[in-house]
Amino acid sequence: MSRFWPHGVPIAVACNDLATPIAFNWEGHEHTVIQIIDRWRVDDGWWRRRVWREYFQLITRSGLLVLIYHDVRAAEWRLQRLYD
Amino acid sequence: MALIACVQIPNLPIAIARRDGMAPLDRPLVLYRVEWQRAVVYAASDDTGLSPGMPLRQARVRCPQATYLLAEPERDRQVIAALAALLEAFSPRVAASERLPDPALVLDLGRMTFSQAIALVARLDRRIRAEIGLLPAIGVASNPLVAQHAARRAGTGVAVLVPLGDEAAFLAPQPIRSLALDAEILGRLDQLGLCTVGDVARLSIDALQAQFGGAGSRLYQLARGIDAAPIPKTIDAPTIRSTRRFAGPLLDRGVLERVIGDLTARLAAQLLAEGWTTGAVALTLVVDDGAPLMLERRLAEPASDAATLTAALFALSRSAVLESGVTAIMVAASDLVPEVAEQRDLFAPAGGSSQRLRDVVGRLHGRFAGSLLRARLADPEALLPERRVRLEPR
């Protein structure tokens, strides 16, 4: 069902040479990305605690439509939204 | 919050006579009785301008066009008894004052929210109209005194509900003689220029005690709508039981708890089907060689759901020390009070779903406060999705 994780769920993501996700691992399953619907960057609060994230809204072969992001400063990937 | 309802049939003897077709509806009606060889007015319809106790001769001069009939107090008492019996289906605590021609019946509704009381009053009204054939005036408040005043203010076919905390304000404009005080105190209040309940409520308890002695404390409470007199239990509320017997003695706690769970589920279903909640549960374990173990527990508040009852009965079972096997288990629910479901028609309060939400949250808040939340779009334009929404406790 539609889920939202305010602080995101850590995931392991494989990217191509353009730093675009091609697969990620979540809850023990690998999900191959078949389409990037949209991507955007949030770079906010540089004068205090900088938040720098690259967001990807994508579809997987397993049939998921999800929102994941790359936290550039923390160098980690998180799943934030599962659409249902 | 515990609520009290007062049910009156305004001008009961006249209402009964009209119901039974004893006089034409389009003419004023006077019922009289003979006491000490003197005929006096027993009851009179409002359009006569006559009052009980007036000599009949004087009444006939004042209102010659009325229909004059001999009163039947015994018939009136039978109707009061029937009304009391009907009210006992709503509460085991019903008190009736047969002060004809304006008797009042008071019933303890137990703990319920205001919207539940509204729904119950609607049901009560419908049943009285259907089964007694008369139109009641109903007052609901936190104590019998204010409930009776509310019923008196209500009038035929109307219900007045006084919210908790508004008792004093509700009584304030009433004339002081509406309180049940003896003639001497009323006379002295009149001499002091205190005409309304509010006038008396403005005085301190010291001032009232200085004037009226011991009666001053009672006067202080009455003027503020404080009346803590409980309504005694008039009937024994039923107990609902469910029993299981075993072929042989059982010691396995797991099996015993499963059986208790099954029996409790049946108990809860019966409570639900018959419209009761229970204030106490009891567990009886009949052991193989010894006297039965009987354990009882009062619930924090009346309940009818299987989960609450099961938890209480499990706690009792775990506290029992079993030295031999159990051959039978009985679970029982006692101290039953009527369950009232919310109704959204007729007396639906202004505010609709927001009022219903408050009522629903109010019922659960005591035990589940941390689980009830409200989501709010705090900053819909925020760049980070987690900053757009906030979850807050209700």
Added chain:
Amino acid sequence: MERNPTARLEQVIAAIQRRWGTHALRLLGDAATAPAVPVVPTGFAALDAALGIGGVPRGRLTEMLGTPTSGMTTIALTLIARAQTQGDLAGYVDLSRTFDAEYAAHIGVDLVSLLLVRPSSAADALEIIQALIASGGVGVLVVDALALLQSVPQDARLLEQALRVLPGVLAASPCAVLALTPLPYSPEMARSLAFTGSLLAHAASIRLHIIREAWLPAEQGPPGCHARISVLKHRLAPTKGDAQVLIRFADEVKTWH
């Protein structure tokens, strides 16, 4: 008596109905005498039509099963939004603690009046659910995801006890309960689980299975899909085939810096 068995059956039914009323016995499909079931429209006309009664029934438990991104939550939230516009109070029991409030608001749910419940235990969850239903004040209650309780033995026992009394509590209530059951990603596993018996499967009056069939082309706007909803079980009326629905998911707020 007629020799024709159908005509004979109809004669017998007519006789019974004359004596005991039309509700005593009726032919399936006899819509003229079928008692109306109070419902909450889902907001998806095809689904309401497939249900045969015009929506999700009040006073009953309906279960919906679906894999992630099948559109199950969108349908549940649309149901809530529709019910709220009609004056119903709605609740959402969030057992997985991942309720997407922003998405719900996008669908049209009034967050201010939505009663969001996050119980701290299975026992609390079941007690709150029963209390909300019994209160008579809640018109729609979505429970996400009751089936999860089946995976813990102690919680499964509580669920079993609760489901025994729930029909009785529901019958006296105006509440339409929709239980969402997530299915695993694998289509084979999902199909087998959808048809397997479970506590909820037995207790539900209606069971629906939603399957995403095709994504909407990207050029047609925000992401979405075509989904098919099959009625696996229906105690209240004959089913009218599957429903084809269009699910549109929300767009994200985004800005390039």
